[in-house]
Amino acid sequence: MSSSVLVTGGAGYIGSITVERLAGAGHRVVVLDDLSKGHRAAVAPGVPLVVGGVGDVELVKRVLREHDVDSVIHFAAMSLVGESMERPGDYYEANVVHGARLLMAMAEAGVRKIVFSSSAGVYGEPETVPISESHPARPVNVYGDTKLAFERILEWQAASDDLRYVSLRYFNAAGASEKFGEDHRPETHLIPIVLEVAAGTRPELAVFGDDYETPDGTCIRDYIDVRDLSDAHIAAIDALGRGESGIYNLGNGEGWSVLNVIDAARSVTGKEIPWKMGRRRAGDPARLVASSSLAEKELGWTPEHPELEDMIGAAWDWMGRHPGGYPE
Ligand code: UDP
Numbered sequence: 001m002s003s004s005v006l007v008t009g010g011a012g013y014i015g016s017i018t019v020e021r022l023a024g025a026g027h028r029v030v031v032l033d034d035l036s037k038g039h040r041a042a043v044a045p046g047v048p049l050v051v052g053g054v055g056d057v058e059l060v061k062r063v064l065r066e067h068d069v070d071s072v073i074h075f076a077a078m079s080l081v082g083e084s085m086e087r088p089g090d091y092y093e094a095n096v097v098h099g100a101r102l103l104m105a106m107a108e109a110g111v112r113k114i115v116f117s118s119s120a121g122v123y124g125e126p127e128t129v130p131i132s133e134s135h136p137a138r139p140v141n142v143y144g145d146t147k148l149a150f151e152r153i154l155e156w157q158a159a160s161d162d163l164r165y166v167s168l169r170y171f172n173a174a175g176a177s178e179k180f181g182e183d184h185r186p187e188t189h190l191i192p193i194v195l196e197v198a199a200g201t202r203p204e205l206a207v208f209g210d211d212y213e214t215p216d217g218t219c220i221r222d223y224i225d226v227r228d229l230s231d232a233h234i235a236a237i238d239a240l241g242r243g244e245s246g247i248y249n250l251g252n253g254e255g256w257s258v259l260n261v262i263d264a265a266r267s268v269t270g271k272e273i274p275w276k277m278g279r280r281r282a283g284d285p286a287r288l289v290a291s292s293s294l295a296e297k298e299l300g301w302t303p304e305h306p307e308l309e310d311m312i313g314a315a316w317d318w319m320g321r322h323p324g325g326y327p328e
Contacts, residue, residue, distance in 0.1 A: 003028070007031050008074045008102065009033055010031030010073075012042070013184070014230065015038070018230040020044045020230075025234050030069065032052060032059075034076070039328070050063050057108070064111050077146075078146075080188055084146070112162050113240040114240075115168065116166070116167040117168060117170065121143050122151065124144065130253055130290055131289065132294070151247065166244075170250050171224050172223045172288075173223075177226070183326050191265070192315065195265060207278060209277075210277055219257065220287040222252050222290050224252050231304075232250050232299060235295075248295040248298070253292060260308070264312055265312050268316055
């Protein structure tokens with residue numbers, strides 16, 4: 001069934017590719033983004049962009065009504081672990097307070113379905129790996145705590161009225177579609193940084209610590225292709241349409257260390273990637289690897305691009321076509 005979907009943060013990395021794929025799947029889409037991090041050029045042609053904040057209740061209500069929206073996908077957030085440890089107040093304001101205001105606007109406009117862009121960061125330091133949804137949620141950084149706080153608001157709200165929600169706990173998004181990709185300023189994520197070093201636009205890379213309890217001492221993450229991640233949102237919209245709610249992990253079920261990523265990028269690009277060993281970054285768990293079997297079972301979702309080389313190759317191709325990223 002076709003839906004009319006408001007995508008907050010639809011000019012950002014995962015948002016832009018989800019918008020592209022939602023529109024491709026026949027849904028009507030409108031984007032709300034304040035362009036603090038997103039890019040106008042990242043919004044698919046023909047999709048309306050409203051420039052504004054999710055905390056602006058009157059604006060959100062107007063957009064919901066004017067576009068006859070029935071479902072919201074909520075990406076707009078601050079999303080950097082390191083920054084969250086330095087600016088906790090800003091993170092609670094953007095991710096929790098503004099999120100709560102979005103829910104108020106939805107309630108007032110009678111929109112009762114939401115897909116939330118959550119994070120593996122809600123789990124903290126895992127006790128068991130791979131991590132399933134029943135693993136205790138004890139965040140070790142501010143970012144993860146804000147995502148968990150918003151999930152709790154969703155849970156209480158859904159218990160008190162007819163709100164339905166799907167919360168998607170992403171592991172590490174990577175890659176690009178043909179038209180849209182990753183352009184953060186400044187860039188802090190491992191794969192784009194590694195590729196900038198390969199391209200010669202960044203002199204070198206610092207690996208954040210080799211004294212973790214992992215085979216090579218560097219942190220292990222579960223990288224998931226952004227196209228697969230986006231498709232899970234479309235599956236979630238369909239699940240909400242069937243009256244279902246739930247919380248799902250999205251990952252590959254496989255972990256790669258920082259050094260594995262550098263090796264894979266070297267083989268994909270054929271370039272030298274000089275790196276030096278640096279200090280640990282605050283708030284980094286040693287090993288985050290997902291079990292996504294619940295999403296497979298209940299959303300009917302499976303990753304179509306599970307190979308790290310595929311994701312790095314897609315990101316490298318996108319960078320080649322968009323040197324310097326999106327035009328401003
Ligand atoms: N990382 C690194 N050097 C960098 C950027 C990231 O060693 O310049 C490490 C980081 O400590 C983490 C992994 O790469 O273990 C992935 O980090 P990223 O910021 O991409 O994603 P996160 O896991 O924080 O969501």
